[in-house]
Amino acid sequence: MANLFRELRDPETGRWVPKEVWYRVRGAIAVLLSLGVLLGGGWFVYGKVRDAWIDYRTAEDYIDPAGVADVVVEIPQGASTNKIADLLLAADVIRTAKAFDRAAASDSNVRKIQYGLYKLRTQIPAKTALQMLLDPANQIKNQFKIREGxxxxxxxxxxxxxxxxxxxxxxxxxxxxxxxxxxxxxxxxxxxxxxxxxxxxxxxxxxxxxxxxxxxxxxxxxxxLAFEERANALGYKPYDVLIMASIIEREVFRDEDRAKVARVFYNRLAKGMPLQSDATIAYSVNKTGTIWTSDADRGKKNKSPYNTYQRKGLPPGPITAPAKKAMEAALNPADGDWLYFVPINLDTGETVFSETYADQKKAEAQLAQWCLATPANRKKCA
Structure with a gap:
């Protein structure tokens, strides 16, 4: 620093040399200006890059989680991620399908989206849309039910x-x-x-x-259930097994008895015996809500192909749409030599399975005793 000042003074007089001072000041100003230009240019470039990135992101995705307006979107059964993205895009929930695909790829819960109606918002980020679809509170519960049997x-x-x-x-x-x-x-x-x-x-x-x-x-x-393949392995056509499942659906009181009832009917078919299913008789005479039938319903005057007391083999078609448990039972009957079954308590569904007709008559006597026990029981057996 001392050497710098000596260079700016006249060595003989010791006075400042204006020309040298000016050269030095001008050089310093030039350096400062250069630094200013560099810094300003860098900030300018940074701003441009940042703006370009924001423009790129918002071109793919909306940025406001609050969105603009309510909208209802229907997600169909079995819809893929791509299908869901297309539906959201059509409803203006998301800006691009690509944005939703990216959000879904980072969240394995996307597989948990259920079909149905959803209350969403238009113009929201794809990630927000995904979160709303995964929240049961946004699903509109407007349902219909098909009962078994x-x-x-x-x-x-x-x-x-x-x-x-x-x-x-x-x-x-x-x-x-x-x-x-x-x-x-x-x-x-x-x-x-x-x-x-x-x-x-x-x-x-x-x-x-x-x-x-x-x-x-x-x-x-x-x-x-691999229904067709397993039916063929059982030795029956798949439609015949579906018919069997429909009979099981109407005949059985308890889940644990389904496979045993299936075995009873398969054993009777194998021996050339009529099924003698009251459920098919009720179907043939258009009785609903009950499978109890009369002697007249089961008699020879009932020419219906669903009269399995008078006709051998399976009826020509199902008598109801069976639930999965009945279909599984028809595909996988229990092991046993039973040829008969009868419920002996209509409240609990307790059922007796028998190999001989004599044992079946004993079980029927138990049912008759239960039916006569109380007025309520008599009504249930009517």
Whole structure:
């Protein structure tokens, strides 16, 4: 520093040399200006890069989690991530499908999105949309139920009442089986495949959109159970096993008895005995809600092919749409030599299985005793 000042003074007089001072000041100013330019340019470049990045991100995705307006989106059964992204994009919930795909790829819970109606917001980030779909509070619970054990006429009446779709439209839609991808091995009857469960009502119900859900569920259950392959391995056509499952659905009180009842009926078929199923008799005479039948119902005057007291073999079609447990029992009957069964307590469903007719008569006597025990019991046995 001392040397610097000496260079700026005249060595003889010791005075400041203006010219040297100016050179030095000018040089310093030049350096400072250069630094300013560099710093300003860097900040300018940084700003441009930052703005470009924000523009890139917002071009793909919305940024405000609050969104703009409420919107209802319907997620169909079995929808893939790509399908969900397309539906959200069409409703202006997300800005691009790519943004939702990226959000879904980072969250394994995307597989837990259920089908149904969802209350969402338009123009929200894809990640926010995903979180809203995973929150049950955003699902609109507008459902219809198909109960187990109902015959087709009861199911269609119930569906028409709960969905406001005319019953005639539902009947007409059932005729187009290709539209629902139903198995080719099904028989001509429309009974047996409107799968019992609870479903979400479509946003704009039509006969096809309403039926698509239970028929789609039937297709899924058939695939899950490997129904056709296991039926063939059992030595029966898949449609025959479906008919068997429908009888089990109506005959059995307790889950633990399903496979045993299946074995009884398969044993009777193998021996050439009539099934003698009261459930099929009730179907033949159009009795609903009960499987109790009279001697007249079971007699020879009843020429119905569903009169399994007078006709051997399986009836020509199902008598209801069986639930999965009944289908599983029909595919996997228990081991045993039983030929008969009868419930002996209609409250608990306790059932006795017998190999001989003599033992069956003893069990029937137990049922008769239970029926006479109280007025309430007599009413249940009527």
């Amino acid at each position: 109902l015959r087709l006429s009861e199911v269609l009446t119930s569906l028409a009442e709960s969905t406001k779709v005319p019953e005639k439209d539902l009947k007409a839609a059932l005729k187009n089986r290709k539209a629902f991808g139903l198995p080719s091995w099904l028989g001509s009857s429309d009974e047996g495949f409107i799968f019992p469960d609870t479903y979400n009502l479509p946003l704009k119900p039509t006969a096809t959109s309403v039926l698509k859900q239970p028929l789609g569920e039937f297709n899924k259950i058939v695939q899950d």
